[in-house]
Amino acid sequence: MNESLGHIFVDSFLINNFVLCVCLGMCSFLGLSAKFSTAWRMGVSVMFVITVSGILSYGMNIVLVMLHAEYLRLIVYIVIIAATVQLTEMFIKKNSPALFRELGVYLPLITTNCAVLAVPLFQTARNYNFVQSTVFALSASGGYCMAMCLLALVRERTELSDVPSLARGTALTLVLASVLSMAFMGFAGMGGGG
Amino acid sequence: MSTTTTPPNPFLNGLWRQNPTFVQILGMCPTLAITNSVRNAIAMGLATAFVLVISNGLIAAIRKHVPKQVRIATYIAIIATAVTVTDYLVKAISIPVYKALGPFIPLIVANCLVLERAEAFAAKKPVIPSMMDGAGMGLGFAFGLTCLGTVREVLGAGTFLSVPLFGPNFEPWVLFLLPPGGFISLAIWLLVFASFRERKQRKLQAGLTEIQPAEVRS
Numbered sequence: 001m002n003e004s005l006g007h008i009f010v011d012s013f014l015i016n017n018f019v020l021c022v023c024l025g026m027c028s029f030l031g032l033s034a035k036f037s038t039a040w041r042m043g044v045s046v047m048f049v050i051t052v053s054g055i056l057s058y059g060m061n062i063v064l065v066m067l068h069a070e071y072l073r074l075i076v077y078i079v080i081i082a083a084t085v086q087l088t089e090m091f092i093k094k095n096s097p098a099l100f101r102e103l104g105v106y107l108p109l110i111t112t113n114c115a116v117l118a119v120p121l122f123q124t125a126r127n128y129n130f131v132q133s134t135v136f137a138l139s140a141s142g143g144y145c146m147a148m149c150l151l152a153l154v155r156e157r158t159e160l161s162d163v164p165s166l167a168r169g170t171a172l173t174l175v176l177a178s179v180l181s182m183a184f185m186g187f188a189g190m191g192g193g194g
Numbered sequence: 195m196s197t198t199t200t201p202p203n204p205f206l207n208g209l210w211r212q213n214p215t216f217v218q219i220l221g222m223c224p225t226l227a228i229t230n231s232v233r234n235a236i237a238m239g240l241a242t243a244f245v246l247v248i249s250n251g252l253i254a255a256i257r258k259h260v261p262k263q264v265r266i267a268t269y270i271a272i273i274a275t276a277v278t279v280t281d282y283l284v285k286a287i288s289i290p291v292y293k294a295l296g297p298f299i300p301l302i303v304a305n306c307l308v309l310e311r312a313e314a315f316a317a318k319k320p321v322i323p324s325m326m327d328g329a330g331m332g333l334g335f336a337f338g339l340t341c342l343g344t345v346r347e348v349l350g351a352g353t354f355l356s357v358p359l360f361g362p363n364f365e366p367w368v369l370f371l372l373p374p375g376g377f378i379s380l381a382i383w384l385l386v387f388a389s390f391r392e393r394k395q396r397k398l399q400a401g402l403t404e405i406q407p408a409e410v411r412s
Contacts, residue, residue, distance in 0.1 A: 023373050026222030027306045074281070074300050075274040082267055111270065114223040114304040121297050166392065170219055171384040178377030185372060 005135050008128075012140040015190055018115050019147035020181040025115030029148060030173055032106060039152035041099070042106055043145030045088060049110050050119050050144075053077075053084040054137030057120035058130060077120045078111075085111050115144050150180060204315070204323050208330030214307050215338025216387045221307035224298050225339060226376040232355050235343030236336060237291045238298065241280050243332020245302050246311060248276040250328035253316040269312045270303070277302045307335060345379045346370045 003011075018024045028046070033039045057077050064070055089107045093100045110116060119140055123133045154176050163172055214220045221242070228238045252272050260268050281299045285292045292299070302308065311331055316324040347353055350370030352360045369375050 021373055023227035023376060024223050024301075026226055027220070030219070030222060071278060071282075074278050074303060075271060078270055078274045078303050079267075082270060108266070111266070112304050112306050112309050114301045117301060117304040118297060121300055125297065166385060166388050171381045171388065174377045174381035174384065178374045178381065181372075181377055182369075182374040185374065 003128075003132065005132065008132055008135050009139040010190065012136055013143045013146075014184070014187040017143040017147060017184055017187075018118065018140050019144055020177070020184040022118075024118050025113050025144055028106075028109060028113055029151065029177070030170060033148055033152040033155055033173070036149065036152040036156055038102075038106075039148040040145075041103055043148040045092075045103060045107065046110055046113060046116065047138075047141040047145050049081070049084050049088055050116050050141035051134070051137045052088075053081045053116060054119045054123065054133055055130075056080050056084065058123065058128075058133045061120075061124055073124065074121075077117060080120075081116050082111050115140070147180070151177060154180070204319075204327035205330035208327055208332070209334045209337065212331075213334045213338060214331055215335060215342075216384065218307075218310075219384075220310055221305045221335060223301065224305065225342060226373065226380065228295060228298050229339050229343040229346055229376060230350065230371045231294075231347045232340060232343040233291070234294050235339035237284070237288075238295060239332070239336020239339040241284060241295070241299060242302055242305065242307070242335050243329060244283075245273065245276045245280050246308055246328035246332040246335075247325050248279070248328075249273045249308060250311055250316040250324040251321055252276070253312045254319060254321045254324035257317050265317065266309075266313075269309060269317075273308050273312070274303050307331065341383055342376070342379055345382070346375055349379075350375060 012018070016022055019026075019029050025046075028042060032042050057080050060076050060080060061073065064073055064076060085107060088110075089100075092103065092107070119137050122140075123136055128136055151173070155173065158172065158176065167175075208214070212218060215225055224238050224242070229235045249269075249272050253269055256268075277300060280302070284295070284299055311328060315327045319327070344354065347355075348359060349367045352358060352364040352366050358364075367375075370379065
């Protein structure tokens with residue numbers, strides 16, 4: 001497959017936005033988007049983890065294909081992700097203890113974020129080369145970060161409004177997400193058939 | 195997870211009282227992405243239930259030999275193995291289902307529900323109750339997915355298990371097959387369950403206030 005880099009970028013950032021159009025990374029999307037500051041930090045650390053683990057799993061996939069051990073792919077990918085998360089945790093702990101204290105609880109959660117695992121799986125399934133994989137990882141995670149921030153901003157707005165007590169919490173968040181996702185459906189025509 | 199009273203039956207606990215979809219709100223990615231038809235929803239629910247039973251059983255079996263620091267990594271490796279088995283199993287059973295579920299079978303690894311059950315239940319309990327818990331949670335999850343899939347397929351395509359329901363003049367509400375429909379139908383289900391719970395609570399409270407005067411008199 002020979003997709004242009006621009007197409008990959010627009011496709012994974014907007015048209016097939018991981019969160020709003022493919023429904024990946026839902027747990028953190030619904031759980032951590034109550035405050036903009038948290039959502040933003042979570043988005044950036046997920047971006048970092050996705051990009052690093054995407055590049056590493058591209059390399060590991062070559063090794064696995066060479067060894068004819070494709071059935072180990074899933075296990076190898078998840079181990080890479082767990083290791084990257086651990087590394088990020090150590091890195092942040094050493095360089096900025098203040099940020100670590102704020103993010104501490106959420107960092108281990110990145111391991112079980114489906115968006116992180118989906119990037120290596122998709123790039124393998126679509127036979128992307130190295131540059132394409134990197135662009136894909138960056139733009140997909142950028143899309144995740146953007147969706148997180150958007151929902152967090154909307155939720156901060158609804159904090160003070162008068163909502164029926166039944167609908168408070170997850171139900172309201174889901175309705176907001178539905179409206180956001182409907183807006184993103186509008187990008188569907190932008191692919192230009194590429 | 196803050197259940198103060200341990201229910202007698204872990205199987206029923208997962209199926210209803212701690213239903214993963216409607217009560218715990220776990221494992222949202224497949225819940226929203228795969229439920230655009232009842233068939234896919236059931237297949238996904240059963241695959242997840244299968245993974246849960248295997249991984250809970252294995253984790254409970256080795257729970258005393260795993261050092262605390264590396265337990266999450268160990269659990270994830272076990273879950274990934276169970277998912278790989280399921281992936282090949284689904285491929286062997288039905289190719290159309292495998293194609294429809296696509297990348298979401300490997301993504302069961304990253305389903306928070308599986309890891310949560312491993313950490314909250316299988317890491318502390320013996321093998322048989324853990325497998326029961328896995329089966330209950332898995333079937334509860336399948337039940338949740340089927341509820342959602344029914345709404346979305348009936349409204350979005352006018353069919354149930356690909357059997358047309360409304361005759362030829364029905365104009366399908368395609369939005370319900372797309373992600374926004376998933377969000378909104380889950381929101382509606384949550385509201386329905388929340389209103390049930392509130393009504394039950396109100397009845398309970400009404401019952402209590404009726405009993406109290408009698409107690410005072412005696």
